[in-house]
Amino acid sequence: MKYGFFDDEKREYVITRPDTPAPWANYLGSPDYGAIISNNAGGYSFAKSGANGRLLRYVFNGNDQPGRYIYIRDNETKDYWSASWQPVGKDLNEYKSECRHGTGYSIFNADYAGIKSTATYYVPLNSAYEIWALKITNDSGKKRELTVTGFAEFTNNSNYEQDQVNLQYSLFISRTLFEKNRVMQQIHGNLSDVEKSKPVDNKIVTERFFGIAGAEADSWCGDKERFVGLYRSYKNPAGIENGNLNNIASYNENSCGAISAKISLNPGEAKTIAFITGMKYSDEADRIISSYSDTENKINTELNELKNWWHSKFRNLQVNTPSKEFNTMINTWNAYNCFMTFIWSRAASFIYCGLRNGYGYRDTVQDIQGIIHLAPEMAKEKIVFMLSAQVNNGGGLPLVKFTHNPGHEDTPDDASYVKETGHPAYRADDALWLFPTVYKYIAETGDLAFLDQKVPYANTDTGTVYDHLKRAVNFSAQRLGPHGLPAGLYADWNDCLRLGKNGESTFVAFQYYYAMTVIRSFAEYKKDSEYISYINDKQAELKKILNELCWNTDRFIRGFTEAGETIGKRTDPEASMWLNPQSWAVISGFADEEQSEKSLDSVNRILNTKYGALLMDPPYHSHAFEGALAVIYNAGTKENAGIFSQSQGWLILAESLLNHGNRAFQYFMENAPAAWNNNAEIRKMEPYCYGQFTEGKASPHFGRSHVHWLTGTASTVMVGCVEGILGLRPDAAGLKISPSIPSEWKGFTMEKNFRDKRLLITVENPEGKESGCSEFYVNGKKLEEAYIPQEMLTETTEVKLIM
Numbered sequence: 001m002k003y004g005f006f007d008d009e010k011r012e013y014v015i016t017r018p019d020t021p022a023p024w025a026n027y028l029g030s031p032d033y034g035a036i037i038s039n040n041a042g043g044y045s046f047a048k049s050g051a052n053g054r055l056l057r058y059v060f061n062g063n064d065q066p067g068r069y070i071y072i073r074d075n076e077t078k079d080y081w082s083a084s085w086q087p088v089g090k091d092l093n094e095y096k097s098e099c100r101h102g103t104g105y106s107i108f109n110a111d112y113a114g115i116k117s118t119a120t121y122y123v124p125l126n127s128a129y130e131i132w133a134l135k136i137t138n139d140s141g142k143k144r145e146l147t148v149t150g151f152a153e154f155t156n157n158s159n160y161e162q163d164q165v166n167l168q169y170s171l172f173i174s175r176t177l178f179e180k181n182r183v184m185q186q187i188h189g190n191l192s193d194v195e196k197s198k199p200v201d202n203k204i205v206t207e208r209f210f211g212i213a214g215a216e217a218d219s220w221c222g223d224k225e226r227f228v229g230l231y232r233s234y235k236n237p238a239g240i241e242n243g244n245l246n247n248i249a250s251y252n253e254n255s256c257g258a259i260s261a262k263i264s265l266n267p268g269e270a271k272t273i274a275f276i277t278g279m280k281y282s283d284e285a286d287r288i289i290s291s292y293s294d295t296e297n298k299i300n301t302e303l304n305e306l307k308n309w310w311h312s313k314f315r316n317l318q319v320n321t322p323s324k325e326f327n328t329m330i331n332t333w334n335a336y337n338c339f340m341t342f343i344w345s346r347a348a349s350f351i352y353c354g355l356r357n358g359y360g361y362r363d364t365v366q367d368i369q370g371i372i373h374l375a376p377e378m379a380k381e382k383i384v385f386m387l388s389a390q391v392n393n394g395g396g397l398p399l400v401k402f403t404h405n406p407g408h409e410d411t412p413d414d415a416s417y418v419k420e421t422g423h424p425a426y427r428a429d430d431a432l433w434l435f436p437t438v439y440k441y442i443a444e445t446g447d448l449a450f451l452d453q454k455v456p457y458a459n460t461d462t463g464t465v466y467d468h469l470k471r472a473v474n475f476s477a478q479r480l481g482p483h484g485l486p487a488g489l490y491a492d493w494n495d496c497l498r499l500g501k502n503g504e505s506t507f508v509a510f511q512y513y514y515a516m517t518v519i520r521s522f523a524e525y526k527k528d529s530e531y532i533s534y535i536n537d538k539q540a541e542l543k544k545i546l547n548e549l550c551w552n553t554d555r556f557i558r559g560f561t562e563a564g565e566t567i568g569k570r571t572d573p574e575a576s577m578w579l580n581p582q583s584w585a586v587i588s589g590f591a592d593e594e595q596s597e598k599s600l601d602s603v604n605r606i607l608n609t610k611y612g613a614l615l616m617d618p619p620y621h622s623h624a625f626e627g628a629l630a631v632i633y634n635a636g637t638k639e640n641a642g643i644f645s646q647s648q649g650w651l652i653l654a655e656s657l658l659n660h661g662n663r664a665f666q667y668f669m670e671n672a673p674a675a676w677n678n679n680a681e682i683r684k685m686e687p688y689c690y691g692q693f694t695e696g697k698a699s700p701h702f703g704r705s706h707v708h709w710l711t712g713t714a715s716t717v718m719v720g721c722v723e724g725i726l727g728l729r730p731d732a733a734g735l736k737i738s739p740s741i742p743s744e745w746k747g748f749t750m751e752k753n754f755r756d757k758r759l760l761i762t763v764e765n766p767e768g769k770e771s772g773c774s775e776f777y778v779n780g781k782k783l784e785e786a787y788i789p790q791e792m793l794t795e796t797t798e799v800k801l802i803m
């Protein structure tokens with residue numbers, strides 16, 4: 001079933017049926033103010049932290065409520081509806097609606113009873129409050145008397161958990177009052193005479209506001225229960241039905257901001273107003289609301305700024321291939337998704353409630369990879385930040401607090417860190433993710449000097465980036481298991497594999513192998529010959545062990561348990577085949593041709609499904625070893641034989657590196673949200689963003705996807721497509737182009753900004769190949785190989801590759 005379509009020109013996803021199989025969400029906001037909004041205006045907001053800055057309430061596991069509701073009432077007929085289909089939920093035969101999720105904004109168009117409305121929600125660039133703009137047009141032939149009401153449900157405490165759980169406290173600290181054009185909510189308002197510099201029990205007065213610009217407030221309500229009314233709901237609030245909010249303040253219990261304005265419209269007449277909300281003290285709220293007195297112009301200007309900001313990032317890589325699904329994902333939606341994970345990590349969605357109050361090391365270092373080609377400067381800043389969260393023993397802090405203070409942090413070796421973060425030990429892979437990420441940054445920018453930049457370690461000590469990477473290698477070198485492979489420690493990439501310090505992980509071994517290749521290239525640049533021979537020896541040793549112990553006829557095993565038992569052998573009754581060791585054997589450059597071909601064939605034969613490749617199979621049920629935590633999940637779910645979408649990105653890359661364009665693209669399509677647009681009832685999730693996993697064939701809901709938006713899938717698929725399928729593979733000295741495409745593509749074009757120059761790349765595929773290059777031209781000059789040396793770049797560089 002189809003619920004909407006991609007408007008690629010505007011970079012919007014347009015939902016034409018509001019009764020989507022799940023709330024389909026969008027993000028608004030900046031790192032200072034986050035907001036998530038569904039296609040029925042459900043969602044919540046927070047200042048800075050989803051855990052500690054929660055200002056608009058949302059009920060998880062609920063019915064996508066409450067939300068940013070705008071009600072419209074016809075005062076003559078007393079009929080009312082909402083600017084988004086829900087919460088009033090008028091009959092869809094009479095109520096026409098369209099939701100357009102765009103880049104940092106969402107628009108709701110509605111047409112009901114001769115009244116057209118357009119509600120636009122956004123957070124202005126570099127601001128920490130949100131706008132709900134409403135343009136309302138009388139499309140009927142007669143004068144209309146309307147009441148328009150905005151409603152925002154405030155939390156009682158900025159701490160999400162306190163608001164939802166500790167009601168004996170949080171119900172009794174909130175109150176509201178009305179000033180000029182806004183409802184002000186005060187939390188701990190009783191502390192108003194206490195100096196801000198001397199908090200009581202760490203508490204001062206916090207204020208939130210809900211105001212109106214472009215119209216006078218006619219009535220208002222700050223008490224949620226009085227607004228909704230007893231035994232009613234957001235669908236039929238008493239305050240809306242009565243047409244008057246009765247100017248009610250709250251004192252204890254639940255607060256809200258609700259403001260009604262009366263609007264008279266002649267036939268054809270339109271009016272624009274705005275509701276504005278945020279966490280600000282009254283004088284600041286006043287200043288903000290006043291700045292919207294020229295409501296319509298200000299809103300248009302801000303929306304244009306917002307679009308320009310986003311679209312200018314996307315313009316750094318634009319492609320035009322024969323696949324519209326590929327184009328829309330790479331040009332807009334996968335890119336946008338990558339920025340969302342980059343900005344919000346795993347902090348806040350409809351699944352992540354905001355309690356993860358920090359950055360997971362591996363997740364964040366991986367997320368950076370998705371935006372390097374679009375915003376290298378932003379990537380660099382975050383890389384430096386993550387390097388500063390590396391402990392001086394080379395390992396990464398499993399959780400980097402939002403309050404991270406480089407040089408002064410406790411580590412997993414300290415009981416205080418374990419108590420505060422809940423992470424009891426190092427993970428085997430965390431710091432190894434730095435290698436592909438730092439390499440990609442340097443390759444994209446040519447900024448080799450970055451290796452000499454000094455960065456503090458998390459706990460103590462400072463070193464250059466090069467030194468940080470050496471210590472990361474050393475961290476693994478000092479934590480080898482009995483066979484000489486990297487130990488599995490508390491987990492590797494797979495949170496559900498506890499291999500321990502005497503167990504060993506092939507996935508980490510391949511990462512380690514790759515890390516050594518990367519650091520060797522940096523050591524060559526730095527003419528660090530002693531280190532080069534050290535790395536050569538280490539890598540050769542590792543190669544020998546991997547070949548002797550980990551190749552199992554047609555696959556690589558997953559590793560060894562603490563007890564020395566092999567995981568992932570062909571003959572195992574459960575979990576006999578694992579995806580990641582196969583793709584990473586190729587990506588790391590470890591596997592020889594025969595191993596590469598055989599292992600990826602095995603993946604295709606054993607793990608692949610129409611929705612993507614399973615993470616492993618068969619699922620654990622009765623043969624799980626002690627550290628195989630995946631068994632806690634239902635079969636076919638998450639790490640227990642689910643289709644873990646992040647791994648699909650690595651598979652796309654691995655197939656591309658082997659020049660298997662058809663398969664690489666097949667894997668892209670199986671898991672691409674856009675490819676399921678016309679069967680959205682199967683995937684259920686938004687057709688424009690990735691999810692963490694899709695239920696595998698062992699599940700009765702095979703194909704259903706979960707954990708929207710904030711997932712490493714965004715960055716790995718982006719890398720798989722850009723480096724893999726499109727074959728854009730920069731290195732410090734230039735750019736190699738090595739497409740690996742479906743043979744049916746007759747060609748495609750790309751526009752890419754590279755080191756301040758614009759590349760216009762045309763690829764022709766007259767003979768229907770999957771890869772390879774027979775002719776290559778840069779600005780009309782024929783070159784021997786498909787590689788553009790940096791010195792050949794001109795302001796606009798025209799490139800032609802004939803496959």
Ligand code: IFM
Nearest residue numbers: 360362363493494495496
């Ligand atoms: O790699 C992890 C990630 O860090 C969090 N989500 C699950 C992934 C696989 O276990």
